[in-house]
Amino acid sequence: MTEEKKTTKRLHANKALRQIITDFYADAHRAKAEGRPVGWIPPMNGLIELFYAMDIHPIFPENWAPICAAIGTNTNNFAYAEKKGYSGDLCGYFRNNVGYALDGIREANQPLDGLPKPDFLISFGAGCVPTMKTFQVLCDHFRVPVFRADLPQIAMEDIREHHIQYGVIQIKRLIKFLEDLTGKRFDIDRLRQAVAYTDAACRVWDEIMDARRTIPSPFSAAEIGIMFVMVTRHGTKIAVDFLQDVLKEVRGKVERGEGVIPNERIRLFWDNIPLWYNMKLFNYFEKWNAVVVAETYTSAWTLRMDPDKPLESIAYKSLVSYPLVSCVSLEKRIELIRKAVVDYKIDGAIFHSNRSCKPISMGQMDIMKVLSEELSVPGVMFDGDHMDGGKFSMAQFQTRIDAFMEILTERKRV
Amino acid sequence: MNIRELYERRLDIVKEQKAKDNCPVIGTLCSYAPVEILNSFDIIPLRIWGESENLHKADALLQTFICPPVRHLMALGLEGHYNFLDGIVHCYTCDATCGLFNIWVRNLKPGFSHLISLPYMDINEALSYTIAEFGILIGKLESFTRKKFSPESLKRSITLYNEVRSLMREVYYLRKGGFRISYSDICAMNICCETLPAENFLAELRKYVKTIKEEKRGSRGKLKILISGSIISDTSLMDFIEEVGGNIVADDACIGLRTLRNVIPEGDPLESLAGYYLARPQCASRADFPSRKTHLLETLTDFNIDAVVFIHQKFCDPHLSDHPFLKKIFDEAKIPHMQLELEGDGFTGSVRTRIESFFEMLERR
Ligand code: SF4
Ligand code: SF4
Numbered sequence: 001m002t003e004e005k006k007t008t009k010r011l012h013a014n015k016a017l018r019q020i021i022t023d024f025y026a027d028a029h030r031a032k033a034e035g036r037p038v039g040w041i042p043p044m045n046g047l048i049e050l051f052y053a054m055d056i057h058p059i060f061p062e063n064w065a066p067i068c069a070a071i072g073t074n075t076n077n078f079a080y081a082e083k084k085g086y087s088g089d090l091c092g093y094f095r096n097n098v099g100y101a102l103d104g105i106r107e108a109n110q111p112l113d114g115l116p117k118p119d120f121l122i123s124f125g126a127g128c129v130p131t132m133k134t135f136q137v138l139c140d141h142f143r144v145p146v147f148r149a150d151l152p153q154i155a156m157e158d159i160r161e162h163h164i165q166y167g168v169i170q171i172k173r174l175i176k177f178l179e180d181l182t183g184k185r186f187d188i189d190r191l192r193q194a195v196a197y198t199d200a201a202c203r204v205w206d207e208i209m210d211a212r213r214t215i216p217s218p219f220s221a222a223e224i225g226i227m228f229v230m231v232t233r234h235g236t237k238i239a240v241d242f243l244q245d246v247l248k249e250v251r252g253k254v255e256r257g258e259g260v261i262p263n264e265r266i267r268l269f270w271d272n273i274p275l276w277y278n279m280k281l282f283n284y285f286e287k288w289n290a291v292v293v294a295e296t297y298t299s300a301w302t303l304r305m306d307p308d309k310p311l312e313s314i315a316y317k318s319l320v321s322y323p324l325v326s327c328v329s330l331e332k333r334i335e336l337i338r339k340a341v342v343d344y345k346i347d348g349a350i351f352h353s354n355r356s357c358k359p360i361s362m363g364q365m366d367i368m369k370v371l372s373e374e375l376s377v378p379g380v381m382f383d384g385d386h387m388d389g390g391k392f393s394m395a396q397f398q399t400r401i402d403a404f405m406e407i408l409t410e411r412k413r414v
Numbered sequence: 415m416n417i418r419e420l421y422e423r424r425l426d427i428v429k430e431q432k433a434k435d436n437c438p439v440i441g442t443l444c445s446y447a448p449v450e451i452l453n454s455f456d457i458i459p460l461r462i463w464g465e466s467e468n469l470h471k472a473d474a475l476l477q478t479f480i481c482p483p484v485r486h487l488m489a490l491g492l493e494g495h496y497n498f499l500d501g502i503v504h505c506y507t508c509d510a511t512c513g514l515f516n517i518w519v520r521n522l523k524p525g526f527s528h529l530i531s532l533p534y535m536d537i538n539e540a541l542s543y544t545i546a547e548f549g550i551l552i553g554k555l556e557s558f559t560r561k562k563f564s565p566e567s568l569k570r571s572i573t574l575y576n577e578v579r580s581l582m583r584e585v586y587y588l589r590k591g592g593f594r595i596s597y598s599d600i601c602a603m604n605i606c607c608e609t610l611p612a613e614n615f616l617a618e619l620r621k622y623v624k625t626i627k628e629e630k631r632g633s634r635g636k637l638k639i640l641i642s643g644s645i646i647s648d649t650s651l652m653d654f655i656e657e658v659g660g661n662i663v664a665d666d667a668c669i670g671l672r673t674l675r676n677v678i679p680e681g682d683p684l685e686s687l688a689g690y691y692l693a694r695p696q697c698a699s700r701a702d703f704p705s706r707k708t709h710l711l712e713t714l715t716d717f718n719i720d721a722v723v724f725i726h727q728k729f730c731d732p733h734l735s736d737h738p739f740l741k742k743i744f745d746e747a748k749i750p751h752m753q754l755e756l757e758g759d760g761f762t763g764s765v766r767t768r769i770e771s772f773f774e775m776l777e778r779r
Binding site for chain 2: 084085086087089090091094123124125126128129130132133136137139140148149150151152153154155158160162163166169170173326327328329330331353355358359361362363364365366
């Protein structure tokens with residue numbers, strides 16, 4: 001093993017991404033200033049296409065949280081949440097977003113000028129308990145119109161017609177609500193277009209991810225930030241154009257045989273959400289010539305949408321995205337990870353046991369067992385938290401990872 | 415048999431019944447599992463419940479930051495306590511039990527398993543959706559039992575459970591009216607209802623209610639207490655609250671009053687049943703906070719509550735995230751409250767001291 005530092009080549013697309021992030025929040029503030037409605041919604045559902053089709057700017061608190069973690073305002077927000085009586089054992093997204101909405105929002109000098117206040121909210125029965133409860137707090141706090149929607153948890157493989165129809169009928173009710181709110185008529189062709197953009201974005205996304213099957217891998221998990229457009233710009237051309245540029249860059253690297261590190265030897269899989277406040281962690285593996293080439297999280301953003309059935313498509317998207325990564329169906333998750341491990345020629349798996357996120361962390365021991373027993377791919381687990389640095393110990397991480405990487409290196413040698 | 419003995423013997427009774435009638439026993443993890451449907455197929459629904467003495471057994475499958483009740487149940491499962499079950503049915507409520515359901519199914523491999531995806535709130539469209547969801551369960555039960563679903567049989571099960579629930583509700587009101595019943599007995603009754611074949615339980619319940627009425631009313635703790643929070647299977651905590659002068663008259667917990675408030679109306683049995691589960695006062699894992707608030711305010715008045723004791727399990731997302739809301743409601747109603755957070759190591763000394771100080775404070779008021 002060599003201790004020599006490698007230069008990690010970031011994708012050029014990162015520059016464009018920074019602009020996209022800035023624009024997304026600037027657009028939100030502009031919309032607010034111009035009197036166009038801003039709606040806060042949970043992530044991973046098909047309402048984003050509807051919003052863009054109706055000129056409504058969406059805000060995703062769950063996407064705001066990683067930004068706070070990266071910039072460091074998360075700890076302030078946690079403190080606000082704690083002062084309001086919210087337990088420190090609750091998910092960091094919840095604590096950050098609740099703390100931010102109730103108090104942090106008043107602070108000056110926010111990253112990206114903070115979030116514009118919502119003009120309406122969607123009160124959701126959906127996703128995990130912390131997401132659902134975040135919206136409960138928001139609905140109680142901001143005195144704005146609330147649309148009540150319900151999205152039960154169904155394993156992807158069990159989705160039937162009545163589930164889709166349940167989504168569709170509520171989306172129709174939501175359209176009416178939004179028409180009344182904006183005074184504008186809903187245009188189904190614009191929704192078709194938005195759905196087509198999402199479909200295109202998902203296809204390009206899959207191609208980008210597929211490129212990582214190449215040895216050496218053109219980029220690592222450190223680039224996971226490109227997911228931003230999958231969360232916030234689905235339903236728009238912005239996502240498609242950006243991802244196409246990424247694909248072009250990535251393909252170029254593949255053609256030139258240019259890996260993210262010069263001498264790739266070990267390929268890793270990452271389970272669970274990254275540590276948003278410490279993205280450099282992904283580079284830690286470089287000293288063993290190792291790269292994280294696939295993750296559970298990135299698979300949640302890909303699906304096929306049918307512009308001819310726009311309502312059904314966004315209902316379907318709303319139903320599948322969350323259960324894909326959580327514990328709604330452990331079997332499905334195992335199936336996806338098993339496939340990724342084979343497709344991406346994985347040598348070892350890193351399991352982030354995430355104190356914040358029970359739904360994604362539950363079942364990790366089972367997954368680890370499947371990988372080692374059925375595919376002879378060893379795994380290691382470390383304790384962490386995707387939002388709260390106070391719950392992560394670099395020392396424990398290093399001890400575990402170093403020992404694990406030595407084993408992998410040894411296995412590769414024989 | 416008094417209610418405590420019945421509680422102690424509950425699993426044996428079920429096993430004996432299973433041996434005698436050869437009827438399947440299906441485990442449940444949540445009070446939203448539609449027991450009436452299982453009963454209509456001559457299946458005994460049995461709530462998987464309790465605490466393991468070897469909690470660490472669960473560590474191989476669950477992280478220690480998962481709530482203690484879920485880890486206890488997993489440990490019990492791994493120890494073989496529930497090997498006699500023929501299957502498991504769950505209804506998505508909290509994330510922890512959903513994870514438990516998946517991990518249980520994968521590792522203990524029951525012959526039958528099903529996860530119901532119930533709506534989070536009682537919106538207009540939810541009724542027909544819920545009927546369809548129940549329909550899927552019914553279809554799977556038909557193949558599992560090789561019996562046809564019978565609406566008539568479901569009607570009978572509904573009548574049975576209506577009667578059980580109305581008698582249990584009566585017990586709460588008898589207690590409110592001053593009859594001598596300890597809250598641990600009420601807990602025993604609640605668990606028996608979730609465990610025993612409903613027919614047997616009804617017969618025992620009738621006797622129980624009769625004995626209560628025959629006994630004299632007696633003085634109990636003066637302070638009327640509402641307990642609110644996560645599931646707790648160790649009742650020594652409740653006994654202690656009663657020792658220091660509390661009179662637990664109402665509860666807002668997974669099993670208990672919340673499940674007894676409503677009656678399943680007559681009419682098409684599946685529709686009535688779906689309506690019942692949707693309209694029932696909501697637990698913290700559901701998404702209609704305004705209705706939860708209304709129900710709690712009604713309970714305060716109905717039972718003349720003097721104080722509230724929150725009993726939370728560590729890492730319990732639904733209850734911990736509702737806690738600040740509920741505190742606000744009770745503060746506005748000028749009802750004192752305290753929070754106990756349990757860490758899976760039972761009823762410890764510091765918990766005792768805190769309860770004592772709270773009750774001393776209440777007495778001084
Ligand atoms: S990180 Fe996990 S617990 Fe937190 S909001 Fe997301 S899915 Fe829920
Ligand atoms: S409601 Fe709370 S205590 Fe009960 S199983 Fe869920 S997380 Fe655990």
